[in-house]
Amino acid sequence: MKYRKSKQRNKILEILKNTNTHPTVDWIYDKLKKDFPKLSIGNVYRNLNILVEQKLVRRMDFGSTFDRFDAVRAPHYHFICEQCGAVIDLDLSYDDKLNQKAMDSSGCKVHDHKIQFYGLCDKCKNKLQQHQQQ
Amino acid sequence: MKYRKSKQRNKILEILKNTNTHPTVDWIYDKLKKDFPKLSIGNVYRNLNILVEQKLVRRMDFGSTFDRFDAVRAPHYHFICEQCGAVIDLDLSYDDKLNQKAMDSSGCKVHDHKIQFYGLCDKCKNKLQQHQQQ
DNA sequence: GTTCATGCAAATCGTTTGCACAATG
DNA sequence: CATTGTGCAAACGATTTGCATGAAC
Numbered sequence: 001m002k003y004r005k006s007k008q009r010n011k012i013l014e015i016l017k018n019t020n021t022h023p024t025v026d027w028i029y030d031k032l033k034k035d036f037p038k039l040s041i042g043n044v045y046r047n048l049n050i051l052v053e054q055k056l057v058r059r060m061d062f063g064s065t066f067d068r069f070d071a072v073r074a075p076h077y078h079f080i081c082e083q084c085g086a087v088i089d090l091d092l093s094y095d096d097k098l099n100q101k102a103m104d105s106s107g108c109k110v111h112d113h114k115i116q117f118y119g120l121c122d123k124c125k126n127k128l129q130q131h132q133q134q
Numbered sequence: 135m136k137y138r139k140s141k142q143r144n145k146i147l148e149i150l151k152n153t154n155t156h157p158t159v160d161w162i163y164d165k166l167k168k169d170f171p172k173l174s175i176g177n178v179y180r181n182l183n184i185l186v187e188q189k190l191v192r193r194m195d196f197g198s199t200f201d202r203f204d205a206v207r208a209p210h211y212h213f214i215c216e217q218c219g220a221v222i223d224l225d226l227s228y229d230d231k232l233n234q235k236a237m238d239s240s241g242c243k244v245h246d247h248k249i250q251f252y253g254l255c256d257k258c259k260n261k262l263q264q265h266q267q268q
Numbered sequence: 269g270t271t272c273a274t275g276c277a278a279a280t281c282g283t284t285t286g287c288a289c290a291a292t293g
Numbered sequence: 294c295a296t297t298g299t300g301c302a303a304a305c306g307a308t309t310t311g312c313a314t315g316a317a318c
Binding site: 002003004005006008009036038039040042043046047065 | 298299301302
Binding site: 059061062063077079081088090091092098099101102103105106107108109110111112113114115116117118119120121122125 | 236245246249255
């Protein structure tokens with residue numbers, strides 16, 4: 001599919017490249033609205049879908065009712081805080097052997113995998129400790 | 135929270151225990167409707183939420199627009215076919231060390247993780263091969 | 269008999285889409 | 294000028310919820 005340039009779409013990609021918080025559509029919309037006051041939320045959805053199709057952006061799905069997005073980089077795993085919902089990139093190296101293991105055990109053709117870790121992020125961990133000491 | 139007995143809820147759990155396909159709400163609804171012709175879809179949602187709260191059922195989220203459910207058993211990983219959407223339990227052993235690794239690299243308190251593998255299931259793999267040979 | 273579960277329909281939420289107009293090439 | 298992108302609002306699909314009635318205790 002061939003697309004024309006769009007200032008809005010360019011800016012969305014730029015915003016995503018400069019963020020590591022895996023933002024939601026609403027967050028992106030609010031941020032972009034400063035540059036395009038008439039911006040509609042539908043257009044943010046439309047452009048995010050195009051960017052995903054172009055493989056410049058990845059749609060992420062961590063079990064919430066809404067999606068999150070980030071600019072595509074090297075494959076990595078994620079941590080999700082069960083308290084505040086924050087999504088944090090992990091510095092663990094991507095385990096290529098896992099795909100082969102899954103392939104051997106299932107007979108399916110496996111070409112990728114995702115890992116999500118769950119628990120409490122640093123902030124929430126500390127808040128909880130303070131709470132318990134009171 | 136204390137709940138009364140409900141024939142509908144019991145049957146939902148029974149259905150889930152006898153299935154390994156991680157069914158959707160609609161699938162469960164259709165199946166349950168044979169026993170309870172007046173059944174409403176809202177009640178299936180309500181009871182699934184209760185079962186999840188009681189930790190008898192797990193809500194699964196594989197990136198589709200709808201949720202899937204299964205009766206809780208030993209932790210295991212999943213394969214998702216990108217062609218037909220099938221979700222298949224894998225026989226890989228749960229890697230306890232992974233949580234510790236994630237904890238070390240992030241500073242977060244990690245207590246669980248999920249792994250999803252992506253690719254083509256056996257059926258879809260074969261279909262594709264037949265297609266290419268024609 | 270009081271309280272919770274149910275069916276039904278309306279409401280909600282995130283997302284998509286149809287349309288008239290504006291921007292791109 | 295032909296075509297795609299946009300804002301707007303309506304439509305959509307999955308899920309939740311308010312309410313009157315029925316089942317559980």
